[in-house]
Amino acid sequence: MSEGNNSARAGGAENSGERLFNALADYLRLPLVSIARSAELGKQENAKQILSSIETSAASALRLIDDYLLAVKMNQGRLQLELEPIVLSSILYDSAHKLEKMAKAYNCVVKIDNPTRAQPILGHRASLLAALTSLGHVFIEAAAQQDTKDKAELTLATHNSKAGVVAGVFASLEGLSNQMFMQSKMLYGKARVPLHNLTSDSGVGVFVADTLFEAMSTRLRVAKHHNLNGLAATMLPSQQMSLV
Amino acid sequence: MQLLIIEPDGVLASLYKRALTSAGHQVNIYKGAQAAIESIDKNKPDLILVELNLPMHNGVEFLYELRSYPEWQYIPIIIHSFIGPEELSISESVKQHLGVVSHLYKPQTSLAKLIDAVGDFVPVA
Numbered sequence: 001m002s003e004g005n006n007s008a009r010a011g012g013a014e015n016s017g018e019r020l021f022n023a024l025a026d027y028l029r030l031p032l033v034s035i036a037r038s039a040e041l042g043k044q045e046n047a048k049q050i051l052s053s054i055e056t057s058a059a060s061a062l063r064l065i066d067d068y069l070l071a072v073k074m075n076q077g078r079l080q081l082e083l084e085p086i087v088l089s090s091i092l093y094d095s096a097h098k099l100e101k102m103a104k105a106y107n108c109v110v111k112i113d114n115p116t117r118a119q120p121i122l123g124h125r126a127s128l129l130a131a132l133t134s135l136g137h138v139f140i141e142a143a144a145q146q147d148t149k150d151k152a153e154l155t156l157a158t159h160n161s162k163a164g165v166v167a168g169v170f171a172s173l174e175g176l177s178n179q180m181f182m183q184s185k186m187l188y189g190k191a192r193v194p195l196h197n198l199t200s201d202s203g204v205g206v207f208v209a210d211t212l213f214e215a216m217s218t219r220l221r222v223a224k225h226h227n228l229n230g231l232a233a234t235m236l237p238s239q240q241m242s243l244v
Numbered sequence: 245m246q247l248l249i250i251e252p253d254g255v256l257a258s259l260y261k262r263a264l265t266s267a268g269h270q271v272n273i274y275k276g277a278q279a280a281i282e283s284i285d286k287n288k289p290d291l292i293l294v295e296l297n298l299p300m301h302n303g304v305e306f307l308y309e310l311r312s313y314p315e316w317q318y319i320p321i322i323i324h325s326f327i328g329p330e331e332l333s334i335s336e337s338v339k340q341h342l343g344v345v346s347h348l349y350k351p352q353t354s355l356a357k358l359i360d361a362v363g364d365f366v367p368v369a
Contacts, residue, residue, distance in 0.1 A: 029326055029351050030253060037259045040355045045262070053255060106254045145252045145275050145299045175300065192327065193297055200252040200297045201326075 017072045019189025020211065023204040024068050026192065030201055031061035056101045060137060063098065064205060067130040071208045074127060074215035081215060085238035086123045088167055089114045092156045095132040099140065099154075106144040106152065110136070113157040113225065119237040121165045123216055128167075131212040132156060134205035135169040135220075135231055142199040143171045157225045161234060168232020170225040173198065178222045181231070185210065206231065247362065248289035249273045249324075250280045250306070252299055260293075263355040264362065275299075277306035284316060291365050293358075295350075296325040296332070303327075304334065307342045320365055323347040324358065 042050035143152035175197030187194035296303030
């Protein structure tokens with residue numbers, strides 16, 4: 001029976017890995033088209049700005065591939081997950097730093113809201129950083145696609161809740177609901193635009209993040225942070241740190 | 245020519261605007277269908293370029309909505325999209341009815357090819 005369960009789980013993991021790959025491949029056309037057209041324009045115009053744009057597109061595509069590979073390895077049990085106490089502020093700042101160039105390219109501001117009372121949590125540092133950065137990637141594009149003349153804003157935030165510490169990415173976005181999010185988790189890798197209320201592409205960063213959070217025994221869900229909507233996961237506080 | 249482009253990605257929008265402006269066209273770009281529809285009243289374009297993968301709205305729905313306004317029925321449309329012609333599940337006759345004069349697949353359409361495709365259309369007086 002355990003063998004059957006293991007093969008069923010492996011089959012499920014392979015299927016979700018394949019869907020994630022489909023969503024990733026679908027998404028990667030966007031940065032690659034940006035790079036190709038930038039290079040074409042750069043031959044005729046001021047190359048410095050164009051080259052910077054090419055660099056940003058290539059870097060964000062490569063980072064997303066790395067996050068996807070980490071998520072797949074976690075999901076297939078090929079990577080040993082070592083949990084450690086993590087101070088979330090360091091993750092938020094590292095993630096904001098990684099998102100900086102892409103945010104600039106999309107005329108988006110990245111903010112951090114990490115109240116000092118947020119407790120350290122037990123997690124896997126690389127996965128948490130990859131998850132928040134992947135989410136941030138999608139939210140930057142989504143915020144920039146809103147029909148508004150204001151500069152787009154994105155907030156990486158944490159807050160305490162009864163269940164634990166909530167960490168996620170938030171913005172002034174409409175159309176996010178748990179129902180839409182649940183539907184999108186059935187559609188990604190099969191439908192072109194599974195998160196149609198959020199972004200016009202495959203939104204693969206959201207599903208990479210969800211896979212990474214799942215490996216840390218939590219899941220992404222729609223959440224609110226003050227008057228902002230977003231996606232977040234709840235993690236258990238680290239008892240180790242709280243005893244110090 | 246006065247062009248209206250519906251392009252949700254900011255980086256691509258900037259590239260297309262620069263290329264087409266350099267080619268001598270006046271370009272207005274919108275991220276979504278709603279803003280584009282509202283703008284057509286004020287600045288009637290000679291040609292519309294549209295990405296079908298749009299946030300909140302389906303690009304094909306936009307085409308039907310556009311065609312529901314009699315005064316805009318003769319504005320030609322070029323689909324310039326990540327959805328290729330083979331993937332789009334509408335027939336050539338329906339495309340014609342919707343005013344689609346060309347369907348360009350983004351990954352295989354260079355800026356030069358885009359400029360040529362736009363240049364093939366002369367505005368109706």
